[in-house]
Amino acid sequence: METKSKIEPLAQPLKEKILNEINEQVMKCYQCGKCAAGCPLSGEMDYTPNQILRLLQIGEPTCDDEVLRSYGIWLCLTCDTCHSRCPQEVDFPHIMDFLRSEAIKRKKVHPKAKEIIAFHRSFLESIEKTGRLSEVGLIASYKLKTFNLLQDVDLAPKMFAKGKLEIFPHRIKGRQAIARIFEKAMKEAHND
Amino acid sequence: MTKIGYFPGCSLNGTAKEYDLSLKAIARFADVELVELNDWNCCGATAAHSLNSTLAVALPARNLAIAERMGFDEILVPCAACYSRLAQALYEIKSDEKYRTKIPQLIEMEIKGTANPITVLDFINKYVLDKIKDKLTNKLNAKFACYYGCLLTRPEHLSTIERREDPLVMEQIVKLAGGIAIDWAFKVECCGAGLSVVRTDIVGKLCAKIVDDASSRGADAIVVACPMCHSNLDMRRSEINKNLSTDNKIPAIYITQLLGLALGIEPNKLGFDKHFVPADNFIQKLQKQTVEV
Incomplete structure (x- = not known):
């Protein structure tokens, strides 16, 4: 039928990618809400951890999209309180790391998260160039990326x-080795 | 003299110099030599695991491989965040076939997984306390709120601490040093960690709850074992106090500084002059009896 060729193939639901790539089961969550109760940043997030899990469980493209475009995934501090209290042992911070890199890959990053990413990138640039974190270099590069020139002066x-x-x-002396680690790791993320 | 591998991490070379100073001071008392890993690199911190999972394992793995080459089976990692990254990398390499083959290619070094990162609390318990317990002459007559934050107690597979929701390891050390460890509610809450620069307002809010609870329960100082916790509680105090009705002046001190004081080491040799929130009043409260190191 003619119409058939016009239908775009359904994207693989994120919950399946999460299972295949990082071996975490979002379906284990039964919405007890302990994660959201313990999360120090629930109050700042657009979706709390259990809400993110529910959206992923539904598995509809619109729900997956909502998750990837959320600000909450960028606020997560990886404090692991949710994971350590989860009766189903869902490693939510691990899922958050996956969601963040997926949001970047699919260019769905929340506009307010751009500064957080700029900070992470400046941080990594410092390591790539010198092998260690230079606080002066980090702040200078972050300020230039975000134009927050007066911050922390x-x-x-x-x-x-x-x-x-x-x-x-x-x-460090091994700067070249560090640069090669970056090159290979970046290439790999790009090919995924 | 015992020799152990030492991974100071970037903070101990910068914002947490007093942690490095005080750690080395108590190590000398315990007759332990901390041998810095040759040409170590940054662990990648939050930035690496937020953006690139391969980098998050490869960067710390290079340090593990260096420690192996130097013949160490233990590496002291005083920064709780670095500890978490190094221990996680070791865990991934040991448990995941994919990383076992991939990481040596990335770092261009062999890695067997024989060098184990240890936290400062495990280091103190295993190598320091027995050697110094008779030298803790300057009994600390003060009340302390022991603050663990996140990465010393979580995640479970990397933590050596029992009672994750109410750990007592630091409390026992405080007690040995003659101090009183108070019971309080925020010992394993998060300080805001890596959002310190981008969302200082959030760090202010989270740390306000921590310092407020500690001082309202009568603590003279908050004791920490992580440079991220310390810099947020100390350097961000003006931001913290915006969330409180009074100017909170409770100092945050490292567990190594506390032991140093109990050993009678002069406060400046423990880097107390480097704090933003002065610890002067608290130190004056203690009976002083300083020795040369």
Whole structure:
């Protein structure tokens, strides 16, 4: 039939990808809500952890989309309170890591999460270049990425006075090896 | 002298210098040499596991491989966040065939999984307490709120702490040092960790509950064992106090600084001058009897 060819193949539901790729079962959740009760950031999230799990359980493309576009997945601190209290042992932080990288891959990142990602990227750039985290480099790069130029300007002089801020980053000898680790890991994420 | 591998991590070279100083000071008393891993790299922290799961294992794995090459079967990792990343990498390599073959190719080093990360609390219990218990002459006559945060107690498969919701490991150390450990409600709550820069407002809110509960229950200081917890509780105090009706001045100190004080080491040699929230009043309260190190 002619109409058949026009129907787009249904995307694989996220819950199946989660099972296949990171071996976590969202279907185990029976909505007791302990995760949301213990989560330090439930109050800041658009969807609480149990709500995210429910959306994933439904498995409809619109629900999956809602999850990937949520701000809550970016606020998760990986504190693991939800996981440690879950009677069904759902490793929710592990699922959150997966959802974050999936949101980036599918370009569905919540607009307010851009700053959080900019911070993570600046952090990784510092490691890629020097092998370690340079706090000065991190903050400079983050400010340039987000134009939050005045943020924390009061903190830096005080840190410097207390000998807590290294102006020149320590560059490890194995920088080339680190750069190759980055290159291979990035290529792999890209090919997924 | 006992020798053990040492992974200071980026914080102990920067914002948490007093943690490094005080840790080395008590290690000297316990006759343990901390041998820094050659040319170690950053563990990747929250940034790596949030964005790239392969990087999150490969970066810490390089450090594990370096420790193996240096012949260590234990690595002291004083930062709770670094500990979590190194221990998780070891766990993945041991339990997941995919990583066992992939990681050596990525880091271009052999890795057998024989070097085990240990936390500062395990280090103190295993290597320090027996050696120093007769030297804890300066009994700390004060009340302490022991704060564990997240990564020392969770996730379960990486934690060596029993009673995850109400751990007592630090309390026992405080007691040995002559102090009183108070009972309180926020010992395993999160400080806001990696959102410190991007959402300082959230860190302010979460830490406000922590410092408020500790001081309203009469603690003289909060004791920590993680540089992320410390920098949020200490350096972010003005942001924290925006959420409270009074200016909260309770100092946050490292467990290693506490032991250092009990050993009679001079406060400046333990890096107390590096805190944003001064610990002066608290230190004056203690009977002082300093020794040279």
